[in-house]
Amino acid sequence: MRAAVDRHAAALARDGWCVFGRAVEPGLIAEIEADLEPRFSATPLCQGAFYGERTRRFGSLLTHSPGIERLAMHPRVLEIVEQMLLPWCERIALNLTQAIEIQPGALPQLPHRDQDMWQGPKGRLEYLVNVMWPLTAFQRANGGTRLWTGSQLAQDIPVLPEEESVVPMVSPGDALIFLGSTLHGGGGNASRAPRRGIVISYCLGWLKPFELQWLVYPPQVARHFAPELAALVGYAQHRPNLGNVEGQCPSILLGSHVPEHLPAIDALRPDQAEAAAMFVRSQMGEFG
Missing domain, CATH: 2.60.120.620 (q2cbj1_9rhob like domain)
Structure with missing residues (x-):
């Protein structure tokens, strides 16, 4: 195939x-x-x-x-x-x-x-x-x-x-x-x-x-989709951090309970994550 x-x-x-x-x-x-x-x-x-x-x-x-x-x-x-x-x-x-x-x-x-x-x-x-x-x-x-x-x-x-x-x-x-x-x-x-x-x-x-997929298939509809299909219609972030909800993957909206307050979580490409981590390490050394 x-x-x-x-x-x-x-x-x-x-x-x-x-x-x-x-x-x-x-x-x-x-x-x-x-x-x-x-x-x-x-x-x-x-x-x-x-x-x-x-x-x-x-x-x-x-x-x-x-x-x-x-x-x-x-x-x-x-x-x-x-x-x-x-x-x-x-x-x-x-x-x-x-x-x-x-x-x-x-x-x-x-x-x-x-x-x-x-x-x-x-x-x-x-x-x-x-x-x-x-x-x-x-x-x-x-x-x-x-x-x-x-x-x-x-x-x-x-x-x-x-x-x-x-x-x-x-x-x-x-x-x-x-x-x-x-x-x-x-x-x-x-x-x-x-x-x-x-x-x-x-x-x-x-x-x-x-x-506009998110209006055509709102969370109450998309939560019944297979996870792969839900991601295809937009309930997935595109790194870096694109298409998020309160800083998280929009798939969180498909659960039975969505917390009122959410922490933003990085969704970076590996090269971006490494660059950010290196910067943090350098700053820790400088301000340590």
């Missing part, structure tokens, strides 16, 4: 996208779609040119289907994502879970790079990785995701010719993985049926996520 992960990660770095075929059994995807069906039916169409006015979108998927946890915590997918992101952070975080339904007659979406939601420097690091899980088979005719191969290597080019886009043929159970620096967009749906998919994205652990 390690070789397969490395192979997919290499393709992702080279092309900006890759397909992890049969990452899960199609039956799991069918169960998730059945769980989400009432939400699809009740969600109004989007407003605005970017989201698409013939498109439905809704988030907070971890509370709408138990199967979403298996997608979000897929071990091989997480390994691929971490190969892309861990050079620039200590831990990754959940950026978004969103279900998307592109209705017949929908126009193609504006080509864009998801990393552009953050105004930091581009080209030297990756900010996020998207994982698209199709609920229905994707093809160009029904609005499958358009991708521009290699566009992550030319981030100063905002738009590329439409004819250069590719639409990977993916089916329920497959995972379409692409970088936040890859130019992409939902396709126009010229078929007679909706095109449905789920996007789960992961970002650098020190970024503010697209979907």
Whole structure:
């Protein structure tokens, strides 16, 4: 499995996208779609040119289907994502879970790079990785995701010719993985049926996520998550001391009792902890 992960990660770095075929059994995807069906039916169409006015979108998927946890915590997918992101952070975080339904007659979406939601420097690091899980088979005719191969290597080019886009043929159970620096967009749906998919994205652990996870999954919800999932949605500090509550890891909010008064506790990288300890030792000698 390690070789397969490395192979997919290499393709992702080279092309900006890759397909992890049969990452899960199609039956799991069918169960998730059945769980989400009432939400699809009740969600109004989007407003605005970017989201698409013939498109439905809704988030907070971890509370709408138990199967979403298996997608979000897929071990091989997480390994691929971490190969892309861990050079620039200590831990990754959940950026978004969103279900998307592109209705017949929908126009193609504006080509864009998801990393552009953050105004930091581009080209030297990756900010996020998207994982698209199709609920229905994707093809160009029904609005499958358009991708521009290699566009992550030319981030100063905002738009590329439409004819250069590719639409990977993916089916329920497959995972379409692409970088936040890859130019992409939902396709126009010229078929007679909706095109449905789920996007789960992961970002650098020190970024503010697209979907505000702590409000979407407040402590009374997140305390029922597995510890690893709770950490992924934000109930974990990113060293040094980032994302704390009263100077402690926010996972303390998931316990049955939260003390009213808490001591702040260092959460430093090893190099920072050593530097701080050396300084204290020097001061003790000077003032001893």
